[in-house]
Amino acid sequence: xxxxxxxxxxxxxxxxxxISDRGFLYGDGFFETLRIHNGQxxxxxxxxxxxxxxxxxxxxxTAIDSSTFSKVLCELAxxxxxxxxxxxxxxxxxxxxxxxxxxxxxxxxxxxTMHPLxxxxxxxxxxxWTLITAQSVRLPPPNPLSSFKHANRLVQILxxxxxxxxxxxxxxxxxxSGSVAESSSANxxxxxxxxxxxxxxxxxxxxxxxxxxxxxxxARTNLDLSETRICPEDxxxxxxxxxxxxxFGIVAVSRIGAAPIPCxxxxxxxxxAYLRQLESECPAGDTP
Ligand SMILES: Cc1ncc(COP(=O)(O)O)c(C=O)c1O
Numbered sequence: 001x002x003x004x005x006x007x008x009x010x011x012x013x014x015x016x017x018x019i020s021d022r023g024f025l026y027g028d029g030f031f032e033t034l035r036i037h038n039g040q041x042x043x044x045x046x047x048x049x050x051x052x053x054x055x056x057x058x059x060x061x062t063a064i065d066s067s068t069f070s071k072v073l074c075e076l077a078x079x080x081x082x083x084x085x086x087x088x089x090x091x092x093x094x095x096x097x098x099x100x101x102x103x104x105x106x107x108x109x110x111x112x113t114m115h116p117l118x119x120x121x122x123x124x125x126x127x128x129w130t131l132i133t134a135q136s137v138r139l140p141p142p143n144p145l146s147s148f149k150h151a152n153r154l155v156q157i158l159x160x161x162x163x164x165x166x167x168x169x170x171x172x173x174x175x176x177s178g179s180v181a182e183s184s185s186a187n188x189x190x191x192x193x194x195x196x197x198x199x200x201x202x203x204x205x206x207x208x209x210x211x212x213x214x215x216x217x218x219a220r221t222n223l224d225l226s227e228t229r230i231c232p233e234d235x236x237x238x239x240x241x242x243x244x245x246x247x248f249g250i251v252a253v254s255r256i257g258a259a260p261i262p263c264x265x266x267x268x269x270x271x272x273a274y275l276r277q278l279e280s281e282c283p284a285g286d287t288p
Contacts, residue, residue, distance in 0.1 A: 004112040023092025027151040030054035032089045037282040039083045041073045046209040054148035086115040126271045128254040129169035133232045134159035139204040159184040175203035179229040186243035187211035200227040210244035217273045240264040249274045
């Protein structure tokens, strides 16, 4: 696959990043993962807004403006003949001298990689995932790093190791007080008596691009949505549970630990509304 590194389209083999890069040394950077559909980035404005928050919070200067970035994504999809796929953007502070001070790091690294859609492909069928609840880690309380995808993902990695060990697709991650926040890779929703619930962002759940879209879709389809806290034991008794993430869209949850979770018609309805939105925002033959 072709990648985009610091302004140039280069093959993966030719894309080199120095060992002094602070993204490699300290996780001094942030990333975005987004869906490419019909050769176009889905919900680019929301991803770009989250990247802008990351630039501001980490004080990493912007190397590429948002509209150029969007063109780069379309061009990378085109050059890779990858009309359907996943793009990953990684911005680091670049290279500097040894130590935490970023004083000498003046030239950010910007890398974009393209990946095939995960298997089995998330569209058009609704995926069913099994979850466990992570026991070894919890999210920290909300902090200046809460609102974007900073490059320090060890909590999520440890939670995912627990899921892998137990043969589950993902892990529910709790906030510091023990209430459900999200999964290691997605935002979480549940349905109770026809109302859709999701934890408030005060749990330190990531403000997911797809989470915002699900909230929009609920409003548009006249579904009541409530930001509610829930403990893991009560989540197991919900009418349905589902996840939202850019790479898969909406994913139904079929089991949490030993508890089977039903999948209601409402989850299918939201999944279909998500697919319609994907198609209407990134129509075939509309690549700039
Ligand atoms: C921890 C976490 N929460 C939520 C999400 C979902 O965010 P988005 O819908 O922006 O992909 C992700 C996506 O990678 C994530 O890593």
